[in-house]
Amino acid sequence: MKEDRISIRKNIRKYGMLIALIAIMILFGILTEGILFKPMNISNLIQQNAYVLILAIGMLLVIITGNIDLSVGSVVAFVGAISAIFMIQWNMPVWISIILSLLIGALVGAFQGFFIAYVNIPPFIVTLAGMLIFRGLTMVILKGQTLGPFDRAFQNIASGFISRGEIGGLNVISMVVGILLSVIYIILNFKDRKKKIEYKFQVPPMSIEILKTVLVILAINWLTYSLAAYKGLPIVLIILAILIVIYSFITNRTIAGRHIYALGGNEKAAKLSGIKTEKVLFWVYVNMGVLAALAGLVVAGRLNAATPKAGTGFELDAIAACYIGGASASGGIGTVTGAIVGGLVMGVLNNGMSILGIGVDWQQAIKGLVLLAAVTFDVYTKSKSRTQ
Amino acid sequence: MSEIYLEMKNITKAFYGVKALDNVNFSVKKNEIHALVGENGAGKSTLMNILSGVYPYGTYSGDIILNGEKCMFQDIKDSERHGIAIIHQELALVPYLSIAENVFLGNEQASRGIIDWNETKLKTDEILRKVGLREDPDTPVIDISVGKQQLVEIAKALAKEAKLIIFDEPTAALNEEESNNLLNLLLALQESGVTSILISHKLNEVEKVADSITILRDGKTIETLEKDVDKITEDRIIKGMVGRDIVDRYPKRHIDIGDIVFEVKDWTVFHPLQDDRKVIKNVSFNLRRGEILGFAGLMGAGRTELAMSLFGESYGSNISGHIYKEGKEIHLNDTAEAIDNGIAYLTEDRRNYGLIFISDIKTNITLAKLDRVAANNIIDHNEESVVAEEYRQKMNIKSSSVNQGVASLSGGNQQKVVLSRWIFAEPDILILDEPTRGIDVGAKYEIYTIMNDLVSEGKSIILISSELPELLGMCDRIYVLNEGEIIEEVDGLQATQEYIMGCIMEHSKEEKR
Numbered sequence: 046m047k048e049d050r051i052s053i054r055k056n057i058r059k060y061g062m063l064i065a066l067i068a069i070m071i072l073f074g075i076l077t078e079g080i081l082f083k084p085m086n087i088s089n090l091i092q093q094n095a096y097v098l099i100l101a102i103g104m105l106l107v108i109i110t111g112n113i114d115l116s117v118g119s120v121v122a123f124v125g126a127i128s129a130i131f132m133i134q135w136n137m138p139v140w141i142s143i144i145l146s147l148l149i150g151a152l153v154g155a156f157q158g159f160f161i162a163y164v165n166i167p168p169f170i171v172t173l174a175g176m177l178i179f180r181g182l183t184m185v186i187l188k189g190q191t192l193g194p195f196d197r198a199f200q201n202i203a204s205g206f207i208s209r210g211e212i213g214g215l216n217v218i219s220m221v222v223g224i225l226l227s228v229i230y231i232i233l234n235f236k237d238r239k240k241k242i243e244y245k246f247q248v249p250p251m252s253i254e255i256l257k258t259v260l261v262i263l264a265i266n267w268l269t270y271s272l273a274a275y276k277g278l279p280i281v282l283i284i285l286a287i288l289i290v291i292y293s294f295i296t297n298r299t300i301a302g303r304h305i306y307a308l309g310g311n312e313k314a315a316k317l318s319g320i321k322t323e324k325v326l327f328w329v330y331v332n333m334g335v336l337a338a339l340a341g342l343v344v345a346g347r348l349n350a351a352t353p354k355a356g357t358g359f360e361l362d363a364i365a366a367c368y369i370g371g372a373s374a375s376g377g378i379g380t381v382t383g384a385i386v387g388g389l390v391m392g393v394l395n396n397g398m399s400i401l402g403i404g405v406d407w408q409q410a411i412k413g414l415v416l417l418a419a420v421t422f423d424v425y426t427k428s429k430s431r432t433q
Numbered sequence: 434m435s436e437i438y439l440e441m442k443n444i445t446k447a448f449y450g451v452k453a454l455d456n457v458n459f460s461v462k463k464n465e466i467h468a469l470v471g472e473n474g475a476g477k478s479t480l481m482n483i484l485s486g487v488y489p490y491g492t493y494s495g496d497i498i499l500n501g502e503k504c505m506f507q508d509i510k511d512s513e514r515h516g517i518a519i520i521h522q523e524l525a526l527v528p529y530l531s532i533a534e535n536v537f538l539g540n541e542q543a544s545r546g547i548i549d550w551n552e553t554k555l556k557t558d559e560i561l562r563k564v565g566l567r568e569d570p571d572t573p574v575i576d577i578s579v580g581k582q583q584l585v586e587i588a589k590a591l592a593k594e595a596k597l598i599i600f601d602e603p604t605a606a607l608n609e610e611e612s613n614n615l616l617n618l619l620l621a622l623q624e625s626g627v628t629s630i631l632i633s634h635k636l637n638e639v640e641k642v643a644d645s646i647t648i649l650r651d652g653k654t655i656e657t658l659e660k661d662v663d664k665i666t667e668d669r670i671i672k673g674m675v676g677r678d679i680v681d682r683y684p685k686r687h688i689d690i691g692d693i694v695f696e697v698k699d700w701t702v703f704h705p706l707q708d709d710r711k712v713i714k715n716v717s718f719n720l721r722r723g724e725i726l727g728f729a730g731l732m733g734a735g736r737t738e739l740a741m742s743l744f745g746e747s748y749g750s751n752i753s754g755h756i757y758k759e760g761k762e763i764h765l766n767d768t769a770e771a772i773d774n775g776i777a778y779l780t781e782d783r784r785n786y787g788l789i790f791i792s793d794i795k796t797n798i799t800l801a802k803l804d805r806v807a808a809n810n811i812i813d814h815n816e817e818s819v820v821a822e823e824y825r826q827k828m829n830i831k832s833s834s835v836n837q838g839v840a841s842l843s844g845g846n847q848q849k850v851v852l853s854r855w856i857f858a859e860p861d862i863l864i865l866d867e868p869t870r871g872i873d874v875g876a877k878y879e880i881y882t883i884m885n886d887l888v889s890e891g892k893s894i895i896l897i898s899s900e901l902p903e904l905l906g907m908c909d910r911i912y913v914l915n916e917g918e919i920i921e922e923v924d925g926l927q928a929t930q931e932y933i934m935g936c937i938m939e940h941s942k943e944e945k946r
């Protein structure tokens with residue numbers, strides 16, 4: 046009995062925010078009389094929030110190391126501006142511009158990472174300085190003006206769809222992707238289960254495994270069906286999905302990922318265990334720079350313009366997404382999927398409240414309360430589980 | 434002079450089931466200087482923490498009777514109200530505040546929350562004169578020497594009108610002249626009616642000022658010596674401090690010692706922050722295959738600093754010297770290189786430097802050599818669990834599974850987790866820094882057994898310990914360190930505690946001269 050209760054509590058901690066996300070979606074689904082779940086809105090929801098989710102992935106790694114990056118909003122604007130110069134003023138090809146922009150993001154990250162990891166300046170200060178530096182440079186580059194419009198190919202990154210072939214009003218590719226993903230999920234999941242049994246590890250009962258699989262497959266196919274019913278797969282969703290898979294893998298399965306967690310859990314112990322903590326920290330910031338640059342391109346593409354004000358406050362959205370998703374401010378704890386769920390909670394709140402016609406003023410206040418509630422819940426359950 | 438001022442009766446205090454103090458009796462007469470001596474871990478600090486309210490009433494058993502009145506201190510403030518002040522080894526001053534502000538910190542001369550600075554300075558001046566510190570009360574504490582800072586601490590105690598002041602190793606960080614001044618101040622304070630308890634390793638100082646001496650060993654009172662009544666000699670004190678029988682607390686092993694595998698020559702290390710201060714001075718030593726080598730010394734002798742500086746320069750600055758492994762010189766620039774060269778260092782501070790507290794047993798075990806459970810940098814979680822489980826059983830780590838968080842384990846089991854990490858890293862040379870600190874006798878025995886198994890596999894161990902019996906019971910050879918130097922090398926079978934302690938005392942005296 047007692048073990049059951051502990052395992053339930055553990056699962057509530059693990060899936061708490063996911064359950065909250067579903068509850069929030071259902072709540073707004075009812076309040077908006079179903080508009081939230083309309084195919085067009087689902088598509089919008091993804092495209093509106095893609096930048097936060099991309100930033101949240103990079104920010105999560107930073108937060109796991111126990112640090113922070115306040116500069117990402119400014120880096121978003123900075124890279125957007127540079128890409129506009131490349132493509133609009135210098136007429137460079139789109140793909141070269143994209144690669145150069147990502148490289149510049151890496152350089153920005155390396156610049157900040159150098160001061161943080163090797164000169165030992167507190168990240169709060171370095172990235173606060175970065176926030177001012179890159180916002181200022183953005184205005185210098187753009188001379189205070191807005192640059193646009195972009196090439197159609199570039200806009201597609203943020204607002205394009207893969208939409209060929211239609212049967213009965215449904216996009217075929219989207220449906221096929223949904224089915225393919227379901228099959229891959231089933232194969233991987235049961236392969237893992239088989240392996241665990243081979244190793245004689247405990248596995249959840251088959252009934253729960255099947256229930257879980259059915260739920261996941263339903264969710265995947267409901268999403269792809271919704272997208273198929275509108276314009277097809279958003280390109281940015283594909284980028285995002287690839288990022289989620291890669292970064293989940295890095296954090297869960299690689300030595301590099303383990304080193305990031307160890308650094309955040311206890312820097313001194315990590316160092317004495319042969320982990321090159323400075324190097325790890327440096328590369329985490331380089332990575333954040335690249336992802337901020339990618340988010341910058343997505344934002345520029347979606348607005349179809351580079352503006353000096355782009356990205357204002359994005360760093361706070363990304364940080365909030367990580368904390369809502371269960372990351373710990375003192376480091377060492379957090380997951381990529383958690384950060385994505387956290388970002389979606391905020392995205393759904395935004396979207397739902399906008400549909401209901403609630404003003405930006407109240408939206409801000411409510412999001413603040415949600416952040417506070419989520420972290421309080423997390424701290425509370427953690428202190429509970431520690432007394433066990 | 435013979436009236437009893439403080440009496441601590443039958444004090445017993447346990448940490449996680451390990452008795453740190455066992456029925457200790459300690460009484461101090463009014464207006465005397467009473468020295469409290471004992472080895473590291475004998476229970477001196479614990480006893481004083483009970484007296485000063487750090488461990489509140491109810492967390493220990495026994496009575497404190499002060500001036501005929503039974504006291505139940507709830508916290509430090511409470512004991513301060515009764516006139517007890519403690520001056521710790523690490524000074525508790527705020528560096529950027531002035532002397533006057535520090536002296537009256539937490540005891541501000543204020544009415545209705547507004548500080549009266551004139552009053553503060555006037556009183557500070559008066560107290561500073563009493564302790565013999567000629568400095569402007571407005572000087573920031575960071576600008577005066579450590580010796581003077583010590584005086585500020587004493588002034589702070591006097592400002593609270595302390596009647597009983599506990600000095601914990603007050604001369605540890607002072608030079609000869611400052612030490613003498615401080616001892617004279619102790620005598621002057623005695624004149625003015627203050628009772629003092631002096632904790633010190635420096636027996637010559639104790640002899641010089643103390644009216645009586647209480648010796649603690651293993652959490653028990655051994656005896657109290659009175660000046661004028663008993664014949665006080667250093668030999669007698671040392672015997673009291675260390676004189677315990679070594680029963681079968683150390684498992685036997687078959688000794689098979691081979692060639693020299695590890696050698697250090699002319700190793701010199703400077704303090705990481707004060708770059709003119711030598712912490713390790715020209716140390717040379719060697720280690721043989723299958724040998725357990727001991728490093729003896731008092732706290733602050735430089736044993737940990739030596740070990741950490743060897744382990745990939747994780748301590749110190751401006752390090753010079755040579756390290757040879759199996760005859761070849763090696764250079765270890767960081768801990769990763771040290772581990773790759775087959776060297777492991779188990780920290781004395783497993784909480785801050787050893788474990789990742791928020792993680793589970795398995796992640797803590799595999800941390801130092803993840804490539805052993807990974808292919809192409811990708812960790813095989815199943816393999817990791819299997820390996821961790823192996824260690825959990827082999828080392829007898831009492832836990833529900835390898836997924837249990839290390840925070841919920843007992844000290845001994847936590848230590849076994851860290852030890853597993855280093856054995857998993859497959860080193861040839863293991864440096865164990867206080868591996869049995871704060872763990873119970875049973876777990877200690879298990880760790881000794883593991884050590885014996887390791888050397889019989891041909892590995893070599895350097896054991897750093899503050900417990901001399903442990904060194905004598907386990908080591909084939911012992912180096913004695915003091916003030917950053919190796920002052921003696923003794924055979925583990927022939928050495929005695931008295932001899933080692935004597936070496937240290939003798940060397941400390943010479944250094945001071």
